[in-house]
Amino acid sequence: MAKQRAKLVVGNWKMHGRLAENRVLLQAISRGAEDLPDDVRVGVCVPCPYLAQAQTLLEGGRVAWGVQDISAHEQGAYTGEVAAGMAVEFGASYAIVGHSERRAYHCEGADTVGVKAQRALAAGLTPIVCVGETLEQRDAGNTEQIVGEQLDAVLAKLSVEEVARIVVAYEPVWAIGTGRSATAQQAQDVHAFLRSRLAAKGGDAADVPLLYGGSVKPDNAEDLFSQPDIDGGLIGGASLKGKDFLAICTAAVAATAAR
Numbered sequence: 001m002a003k004q005r006a007k008l009v010v011g012n013w014k015m016h017g018r019l020a021e022n023r024v025l026l027q028a029i030s031r032g033a034e035d036l037p038d039d040v041r042v043g044v045c046v047p048c049p050y051l052a053q054a055q056t057l058l059e060g061g062r063v064a065w066g067v068q069d070i071s072a073h074e075q076g077a078y079t080g081e082v083a084a085g086m087a088v089e090f091g092a093s094y095a096i097v098g099h100s101e102r103r104a105y106h107c108e109g110a111d112t113v114g115v116k117a118q119r120a121l122a123a124g125l126t127p128i129v130c131v132g133e134t135l136e137q138r139d140a141g142n143t144e145q146i147v148g149e150q151l152d153a154v155l156a157k158l159s160v161e162e163v164a165r166i167v168v169a170y171e172p173v174w175a176i177g178t179g180r181s182a183t184a185q186q187a188q189d190v191h192a193f194l195r196s197r198l199a200a201k202g203g204d205a206a207d208v209p210l211l212y213g214g215s216v217k218p219d220n221a222e223d224l225f226s227q228p229d230i231d232g233g234l235i236g237g238a239s240l241k242g243k244d245f246l247a248i249c250t251a252a253v254a255a256t257a258a259r
């Protein structure tokens, strides 16, 4: 029987939101999350200018908050960057690192992603380390090689104890924002591979939460989350609609019960 790990559902708002609409969304999510069981955890990664708003509206509730990227530097002359320690001052718990949009549009290499994971951990944030292959790489049969290299670059920089404190998100690039999710089996196969790679690190690394991301919606979430190595989701577009995001959280509850 598959090991039961708590589920985690995290929203990635990307560059969306304005104060007024955020308020409605955060209040709806916060209210809805009150009904979730303890073994389903929820978070939202908001644009940095809205961290204070997230803190004000979510503090004391069931929903954690975080950022979508952090600087690879601790502080200094890095115009436009946000340090992990700054996010912590606004109560953030999570920092996404290595999202494919950062890798593609901001030339973020594997080494930088590893350094960002280190920075996040040093500041007290949980890094959500994203890995994923392009369609071309999948079609060429290189999925495991690509995600394995992306994960290894991060693992190489962390101690066994640090690895146990990260979250990994498998996000096939071809499934992000396209409406074309990986099938539950495709996702499970890659998750099982990532879990074996983590297990090789030793300690508690094998129990690191593994999230799937890429066009997760209310109608496919339960199927995905029911897979033995899928511990929840990183949700983009659907996290901007309170009803859909909460339905995905509820699917995590159903998937836990079904296991």
Ligand code: PEP
Binding pocket: 012, 171, 175, 176, 177, 178, 179, 213, 214, 215, 216, 234, 235, 236, 237, 238
């Ligand atoms: C993401 O950007 O992390 C993501 C998974 O996006 P979407 O759910 O919209 O595919």
